[in-house]
Amino acid sequence: MQLVEANGAKIPSIGLGTWELRGRACARVVEQALRLGYRHIDTAQAYDNEREVGEGLRASGIRRDEVFVTTKIWTNHFAPHDLERSVKESLVRLRMPAVDLLLLHWPNPQVPLAETLGALAHAKTMGLARHIGVSNFTVALIEEAVKACPEPLVCDQVEYHPYLDQAKVRQACVQNGMALVAYSPIAKGKIKNDPILVRIGRDRHKTPAQICLRWLVQQNVSAIPRTSRIERLSENIDIFDFELSDDEMDQIFRLAHPKGRLTDFGFAPKWD
Numbered sequence: 101m102q103l104v105e106a107n108g109a110k111i112p113s114i115g116l117g118t119w120e121l122r123g124r125a126c127a128r129v130v131e132q133a134l135r136l137g138y139r140h141i142d143t144a145q146a147y148d149n150e151r152e153v154g155e156g157l158r159a160s161g162i163r164r165d166e167v168f169v170t171t172k173i174w175t176n177h178f179a180p181h182d183l184e185r186s187v188k189e190s191l192v193r194l195r196m197p198a199v200d201l202l203l204l205h206w207p208n209p210q211v212p213l214a215e216t217l218g219a220l221a222h223a224k225t226m227g228l229a230r231h232i233g234v235s236n237f238t239v240a241l242i243e244e245a246v247k248a249c250p251e252p253l254v255c256d257q258v259e260y261h262p263y264l265d266q267a268k269v270r271q272a273c274v275q276n277g278m279a280l281v282a283y284s285p286i287a288k289g290k291i292k293n294d295p296i297l298v299r300i301g302r303d304r305h306k307t308p309a310q311i312c313l314r315w316l317v318q319q320n321v322s323a324i325p326r327t328s329r330i331e332r333l334s335e336n337i338d339i340f341d342f343e344l345s346d347d348e349m350d351q352i353f354r355l356a357h358p359k360g361r362l363t364d365f366g367f368a369p370k371w372d
């Protein structure tokens with residue numbers, strides 16, 4: 101598995117996203133993914149599945165230190181004291197002494213960012229996380245966070261797929277030595293009949309989803325496709341035996357459009 105290196109972290113370029121996976125189905129998909137070769141699992145307090153992610157990992161028989169596990173702190177726990185307590189609760193649910201990557205799930209303007217980042221960095225120095233980062237941060241918020249955080253931030257996890265232009269966020273990540281981790285990397289399945297991706301896929305004997313994931317990985321992005329279908333797991337990691345040409349990469353970049361964003365909430369920041 102290829103790795104994305106960022107401020108000391110080595111993040112496997114494909115991971116399993118678990119947003120909206122729950123209960124036994126979640127544990128089963130995590131177990132199966134690890135058996136098939138995944139070494140990166142992404143969860144969050146808000147997904148209500150940390151317990152099952154831990155169960156799936158233990159059931160897989162893969163050693164804990166071989167798997168890169170990310171969790172994210174929900175915004176109502178951003179006050180410093182609360183943050184530490186909530187991270188400890190996540191670790192109890194996961195049954196792990198530490199996660200590999202701990203993220204702030206969304207910006208929360210109600211709590212001063214520097215205070216939350218101080219607590220996040222403290223969680224790292226206490227050994228609760230090997231690395232820390234942010235999610236759903238805009239360029240301005242990345243810049244503010246990098247300046248305010250006493251420890252290096254290794255990533256911004258954001259929605260990214262061919263229909264959403266993330267050039268500005270990507271650039272800010274590169275400038276700050278951070279990785280971009282892409283959630284919804286196949287646009288929640290909306291790419292599957294895209295004529296450009298279908299055509300490139302036909303030439304390459306790959307599916308549109310594989311073309312999409314390969315396009316991300318070639319940008320040094322780590323992608324975390326979610327699937328509840330076991331057969332899709334193998335498809336999503338079978339992308340390391342071919343390379344898209346510059347022209348193919350450009351054709352896919354041109355698919356972005358202003359209405360491409362799929363995940364937006366009232367509490368989201370003003371996007372770039």
Ligand code: 1BO
Binds near residue numbers: 144283
């Ligand atoms: C509310 C969840 C967004 C993606 O992590």
